[in-house]
């Protein structure tokens with residue numbers, strides 16, 4: 184497991200909780216707008232952080248913290264993820280997992296073992312637009328559908344979220360996304376912002392306020408609680 188980042192205290196990464204965030208390197212996607220391309224590829228000067236030093240810090244701050252957000256990169260690519268989370272749960276903290284949804288077996292296993300309390304799954308695009316949003320020429324959607332269905336039909340606390348990117352997304356495709364995730368409890372639209380660590384900038388634009396408003400209107404037909412997260 185490659186840990187490249189650790190935020191000791193945040194109110195932003197785990198909804199409603201005072202949390203720490205662990206950033207794992209590596210990912211099976213190459214989303215052009217990714218803000219963490221350096222740790223996704225491993226092409227970084229950032230030192231790896233030993234698991235033990237994070238666990239020691241969590242133990243020391245366990246009374247002040249409520250939870251830990253595991254993000255990346257894509258955490259579910261690591262077979263030893265359950266063992267790491269077990270150690271966090273032994274400390275007595277809640278765990279939120281951020282995932283692109285490509286490893287339903289891992290998500291289900293973590294849930295069955297009581298190792299995760301909240302899942303945030305990316306819905307990258309409508310199914311036919313997924314390869315463009317993920318930076319891949321071809322890909323399988325079956326795992327994505329399986330994870331989304333598990334969350335939709337199960338008893339796990341979760342959210343779906345989409346980073347809306349001008350040049351990748353269209354307003355129209357949110358009809359398809361809405362039909363796909365209809366009935367979801369929480370759906371967040373996040374506005375793409377440029378970062379100096381993206382894989383690509385070509386053709387990518389910050390979506391206009393008007394575009395976001397139209398997308399929000401479409402999504403609310405299917406998921407009435409849809410909100411735009413972090414709108415300023």
Ligand code: SF4
Pocket residue numbers: 210211212213214216217218219220223255256257283317
């Ligand atoms: S945005 Fe997420 S899923 Fe996409 S490449 Fe970056 S870490 Fe992977």
